[in-house]
Amino acid sequence: MTTQPAEQETFAGMPTPLYSGSPSRLMAWLDCPRRYRMQYLDRPRPAARPQRAHTSVGIATHNVLRDFWDLPPEQRTPAGVAELVRTSWIDVGFRDPEQSAAWRMRVREVVTDYLRTSDRERQPVGIERSVSLKTEQVAITGRIDRLDDRDGELVVVDYKTGRQVPTDDDARTSLPLALYAVACARMFRRPCRRVELHHVPTGTVAAHEHTEESLERKVAEAESIASDLRRADADYAEVGVESARFAPRPSALCSWCDFRAHCPEGQAQGPEKSDWAGLEPYASTDRRDS
Structure with missing residues (x-):
């Protein structure tokens, strides 16, 4: 009698598991697939500087x-x-x-x-607060620097300390900030649409007020990246560092x-x-x- 692999017996007919990750993991893939591989997949992990x-x-x-x-x-x-x-x-x-x-x-x-x-x-409502967001495709977990209550609405605050002063466009396009806003709104059951980048050295505040539609687009963007990562991770599990997905x-x-x-x-x-x-x-x- 032929015995099926345990993995097939366990998962046959079951829905595809959610892809679990953090906003940092998603952004690492966009920056450089090879760095993503070395940081998140290679074991033992290559020594970092x-x-x-x-x-x-x-x-x-x-x-x-x-x-x-x-x-x-x-x-x-x-x-x-x-x-x-x-x-x-x-x-x-x-x-x-x-x-x-x-x-x-x-x-x-x-x-x-x-x-x-x-x-x-x-x-503040939260300091270095861990938040999570689940959709039909992904489970995103991250940590926000600060969560404020402004007249009954929640505001996501992220501290920046580098040389570059962030702009309102940086706040608007930030995928992590948008995901944190969606996660906070769901977890606290309160509106959370405003995201802010606070540049501590200059006191500059870059901000954006999201709409429901813009937040939905950001969630869809995260799901698209996670779909790519699911395929890349599976390919790595099969062929390792020889995978062409990590150029x-x-x-x-x-x-x-x-x-x-x-x-x-x-x-x-x-x-x-x-x-x-x-x-x-x-x-x-x-x-x-x-």
């Missing part, structure tokens, strides 16, 4: 803005921010101790200035890629950026950055 300074600054800034709202109201002061920066600081990727110290002071200043414009008495997508991002050492096409795009190249010019001593 050490963390850069701008990543350390970004993580520390996010952690301070997270922990600030756990402080008692009377400690939500510049001194309270300074202590959070001190305890949250990540001294990795900087050129030297002097550059690290200068950036720690800068982060303390910009976070303090940013929070001066916030209503420190109004507690590199060379671009200016290659100079910053954590997996550049494993990609000849990426290395051909130009020299690798230094550990501190992503920092904004801070002082005359920083002009040596490249």
Whole structure:
């Protein structure tokens, strides 16, 4: 008697499972299929380069803005921010101790200035809140930096700390922000259409007010990407790194890629950026950055 494989016995006739992932996973595929493969599929995963300074600054800034709202109201002061920066600081990727110290002071200043414009008495609905969204095709899970209540409607807030100041068009086209808005509306059963990108160094707020139709288009976009990923993941499971679905997508991002050492096409795009190249010019001593 022929015995059918257990997988066929278990799944024959059952609906196709939802594709599970995060917005970051979807965006990694769009940026570069090879980087996606190395980051999410290869096991053991290829060694990534050490963390850069701008990543350390970004993580520390996010952690301070997270922990600030756990402080008692009377400690939500510049001194309270300074202590959070001190305890949250990540001294990795900087050129030297002097550059690290200068950036720690800068982060303390910009976070303090940013929070001066916030209503420190109004507690956000969520801080680094995990949210999830299910459709007939996908199950998306992610974490939002902040969720506000503005006159009964929810607003998704994402912090940005890099050199580039985001625009309203960046907020409008952001797939993760739109998915978070849909997820929050369903989870809290309250309207959530406004998404904002807060550039902490400048205090700039880029925003977009979605419609039901624009949110539906973003969900459809996520489902389309997930459909591609489902096929790519299945192909990888069958043939591994020989799959033709994971061709590199060379671009200016290659100079910053954590997996550049494993990609000849990426290395051909130009020299690798230094550990501190992503920092904004801070002082005359920083002009040596490249």
